[in-house]
Amino acid sequence: MTKKVGSTGRFGARYGKKVRKRVLDIEKKLRGWHKCPYCSKLRVKRMAVGIWKCKSCNKEFAGRAYEVK
Numbered sequence: 852m853t854k855k856v857g858s859t860g861r862f863g864a865r866y867g868k869k870v871r872k873r874v875l876d877i878e879k880k881l882r883g884w885h886k887c888p889y890c891s892k893l894r895v896k897r898m899a900v901g902i903w904k905c906k907s908c909n910k911e912f913a914g915r916a917y918e919v920k
């Protein structure tokens with residue numbers, strides 16, 4: 852990473868600062884753990900867009916693209 856825009860650096864100068872910051876916030880959230888709606892543990896990872904999997908109870912479920920629910 853050479854720029855302070857982090858993971859959104861790949862967008863180059865095509866998008867404004869505001870848009871990039873919003874995307875950066877979303878991507879930061881995506882990388883973290885999410886709460887499982889079944890066992891309530893923070894053990895859910897996003898597998899693909901809209902697909903989430905809990906590492907604790909091993910349930911796989913569909914959610915929204917960028918959030919569990």
Ligand SMILES: [Zn+2]
Nearest residue numbers: 887890905908
């Ligand atoms: Zn679970």
